[in-house]
Amino acid sequence: MYELDASVTHSMNGLAGHSAAIDFLMIWLSAVGVPLMVLAVVVQWWRRADRSHTRHVLVGAGLSFLLGLALNQFILLFVHRMRPYDGGITHLLIAPSADPSFPSDHATASFAIAAAFLLHGMRRAGFGIAAAAGLIAFSRIYLGTHYVTDVLGGALTGILAAIIVRAAYRENTRIDRWVTGIL
Template sequence: MYELDAKLTHALNSVAGTSQLLNSLMIWVSAIGVPLLVLAVAGQWWRRADRQHNRHVLLAAGFSFLLGLAFNQLILLFVHRMSPYDAGVTHLLIARSANPSFPSDHATAAAAIAAAFLLHGMRKPGLWFLAAALLVMVSCVYIGTHYVSDVLGGALTGIFAAMLVRALFRKGARADQWIIGRLEALLDS
């Protein structure tokens, strides 16, 4: 399994260095893709259509994001995977990271956001977030920081977190109403 993972990772990363424009784009996506996704989620707060549902989904996306990253921290207690650039699989385009390779926090965060929107029936923004998440994931492998399985593992963690939040955080529940009320008082005044 490792050999397939290394081959796929090397194949995606082997394009790195062939185009300065593509290199710059992928480095940029990797660096600010997740913060831009978070801003895009936050910007949905003022969307007029079905405000109550929309705001519930925004909270669910935020909780999914945070829960997914928390799961990653638990995984890191048991898994310490060497980065593909340290294993000689990839050519690194950015500075080395002190973080273990598995799972990818970028993939977790991006997938959690997309999954939260899709699981809550917000198909159109969910598909846009999914496209952005896939771009973030590809960029992580392209620039040499992660194996393909690192981003797939991170994506699964994010999706699992979104599913758990979907099951436990109900629209219209007391906690949902309380948090939305506090945020409305803060942001809509």
């Protein structure tokens, strides 16, 4: 399995370095993709249409984001995967990271938000966010900082977090009405 993962990762990273514009776009997307996604979620707080449901989804997305990253920290207690550039699999286009490679926090965060939107029935926004999440995940492999399975594992962690939040944080409960009534 490792050989396949390393081979696919190497191939995807091999696309880098042929176009300065695409390299720049991937570096930019990797750096600002998740913060822009979070900002896009936050600004919807004041959206007028179906305000209470929208706010419930936004809180669910935020909780999914946080739970996904917390799950990653738990996984890191047991898994210490070397980055692909440290193993000579990829060439790195950005500064190296001191963190282990698995799972990808970028993939976790972005897919947690997308899954939260989709699980709460906001399909149009959810599919758009999922497409952005896919691009962010791809950028991490393209730049040489993650294996393919790192971003797949991160995506699964984010989706799992959204499922847990969807099951635990119910709409129109007392706490939900209090949180969604703020501002």
